[in-house]
Amino acid sequence: MAAAKAQITIDNLTYGYDREHPVLKNISLEIFKGECVAIIGQNGAGKTTLAKHLNGLNKPASGSVAINGQDTRSLKVSALSRTVGYVFQNPDHQIFHDAVGKEVAFGLKNFRLPAAEIEERVSEALAAVGLTEHYLSYPFNLSKGQRQRVALASVLAMRTEVIVLDEPTTGQDYKESVQIMDMVGDLNKKGHTVIFITHDMSLVAGYAGRAVVLCEGEIIADGPVRSVFARPEVLLKSYLSPPQITALAQSLNRHSFPPDVLSVAEMYGLLTEKRGVKIGCCS
Known part of the structure; x- marks a missing residue:
């Protein structure tokens, strides 16, 4: 069986707002239909600059970006908007x-x-x-x-087939944030490709299947969220920390807790298992 073609292909993308200071440096990335990908990194890492290449607001200085096999440099933003929907971090910009x-x-x-x-x-x-x-x-x-x-x-x-969200929970309280991300999660389950930028690692743990970590315009980690969060030393390079529950599990490594716990429910299950407690059994 032939391997699936990527819906989004980024090949050796370099981009800067001036020639001397590239914001993105030789970025190569493939995103497949139906994925939910979180792009994370410190302020100034190049997250928004990268995301704006997906709907043609930015065009590569070198390298290429293709959506469904079409080079974005050959398409107008209006044409790309039929395939890629983009929600800005600041809604007043749109x-x-x-x-x-x-x-x-x-x-x-x-x-x-x-x-x-x-x-x-x-x-x-x-x-x-x-x-x-x-x-x-x-x-x-x-x-x-x-x-x-x-x-x-x-x-x-x-x-649209692809939905890109730059800090989608900005300005929302906890309840509103959950509502928005649940909505985004439902769209992903229906087959939409979702790419979101966030500084909230709990949202990454709860909704993304894959995390791409940017640091100073370069990808320093890319993989399933569990594997990325299990490497706190890599996250630290981009001034990030895993969710608190993940950090707690990692601090208990000497007690054989896995380093990739993503939720309180998962941690609770591990604790009760180690204590030999059967939840919901009264006999």
Whole structure:
């Protein structure tokens, strides 16, 4: 059986805002359809610069980026937006309409979809992010967290194959963050490729299957989240720490705890197993 082709192929990508100071250095990366990938690293590592290459906002200085086999340099951003939806870290960089409903409908109208389908998608997307009652609201009268959800709804309505989110939980409280990430997780389960940037390692542990660690414009780790988090010395190079529960398990290594525990529930199961306790048994 032939190996699956990557949906996103980045080959020796180098990019800088001036020639003397490259932000990205010889990045090579393949992302396959249906993956959920977290891009992590310290401020200035090049995460957002890399992500903007996926929808054509940035074009390679050297090397190449291809989406479904098409070089992004040959495609307009408007054409790429049919395949790659992008949610900015700052929603004010992409919101410009005077009503929430118009904002969410904008991309769909550019696709020349029937009016009934546009209305259905807008209603569905606003309901998904909990903003149905703000259909007619002026976006900049909303909180930053709500504006972030407006931007997310605009991408959800497009139903793109690939969804890129730059710090998707910025401005959200814990409950709102979980709601957004659960929504993103559901889209991934339905087959959408999801790529998200975050500084919250618990979100990486809870939702990503794969983590790519950037440090000073280079990839220093790439693999399943468990294997990446099991290498705290590598994370430290990019000023990151694994989730607290993972760090706790690693501190108990001498007691034979695995270094890749990702959740409290998993840790609890290990503790009860070691103590010989059977949960839920009263006899």
